[in-house]
Amino acid sequence: MQFDDDAELDTSQVQDRRGIPGGGLTIGGGAIGILGLIAALLFGVDPGLFGAADTAAAPPVGQATSSAQLASACKTGKDANQRQDCRVLAVVNSVQTYWEGDFKARGRQYSPAATVLFTDRVATACGTATSAVGPFYCPGDRKAYFDLGFFNDMTRQLGAKGGPFAEAYVVAHEYGHHVQNLLGTMGKVGSDRQGADSASVKLELQADCYAGVWTHHATTTPQPSTGRPLITSLTDQDIALALDAAESVGDDRIQQRATGRSNPETWTHGSSAQRTQWFTTGYRTGDMTKCNTFG
Numbered sequence: 001m002q003f004d005d006d007a008e009l010d011t012s013q014v015q016d017r018r019g020i021p022g023g024g025l026t027i028g029g030g031a032i033g034i035l036g037l038i039a040a041l042l043f044g045v046d047p048g049l050f051g052a053a054d055t056a057a058a059p060p061v062g063q064a065t066s067s068a069q070l071a072s073a074c075k076t077g078k079d080a081n082q083r084q085d086c087r088v089l090a091v092v093n094s095v096q097t098y099w100e101g102d103f104k105a106r107g108r109q110y111s112p113a114a115t116v117l118f119t120d121r122v123a124t125a126c127g128t129a130t131s132a133v134g135p136f137y138c139p140g141d142r143k144a145y146f147d148l149g150f151f152n153d154m155t156r157q158l159g160a161k162g163g164p165f166a167e168a169y170v171v172a173h174e175y176g177h178h179v180q181n182l183l184g185t186m187g188k189v190g191s192d193r194q195g196a197d198s199a200s201v202k203l204e205l206q207a208d209c210y211a212g213v214w215t216h217h218a219t220t221t222p223q224p225s226t227g228r229p230l231i232t233s234l235t236d237q238d239i240a241l242a243l244d245a246a247e248s249v250g251d252d253r254i255q256q257r258a259t260g261r262s263n264p265e266t267w268t269h270g271s272s273a274q275r276t277q278w279f280t281t282g283y284r285t286g287d288m289t290k291c292n293t294f295g
């Protein structure tokens, strides 16, 4: 994956709360949004991972500074070609530019969602989350949350090969949830949150399919600021690494690695085969209406 060196990045789409204790926000109450739980990318999220008593988080000291630092470090596509955090920002830009156009073509309006970078734990409208839940999207505040350390876990603990486009797949998956939130699809899940045929699995597979749809268009979607695509090239190897990442986060694969066996009744995200299949469907067709995982 290569970015246009001269492209200007839109740093307003990423908030940097790395190194801020508690993620820099105080959220009242301990209520955990159910939709927040189902939207975590990888794991059947244990509610214990979202602190029930998310009180007394530190005030957002340094938040502005930190985001300002990111903004000064990540100015152009050239920065995205050199730094991981700038790359994530650039992918967020590309993904949102794509969906804005897709929504427009369907007579709808896309509302951008911010990405929050954090370390260790973060306070959200869905409760306080630790890095252990993996990247997630919180419908309550319409933000995607990433601890970039997850990308190391993906290779070390989940056995993925990793690489920039594996990371891009994860980012695009979370924005797939944002698209679902805007379209009202998340409401279909209700309490049907576990099992190979559950609505939760269908929601997750659709987010994988949406990631594939963006991938299909990634090198042909012009950025408004330049009129040129922000991503100038994707190789077969990039696509292979995205598929490898999708495979590595399949429920059956994760359960096999953890316990030596897989129990479809507890699946929340779909099997490796399903996840790669739906990413591929989105990638081959480039058409979100083909992402009909709900049948």
Ligand SMILES: [Zn+2]
Binding pocket: 038, 039, 040, 041, 042, 173, 174, 177, 204, 207
């Ligand atoms: Zn997800």
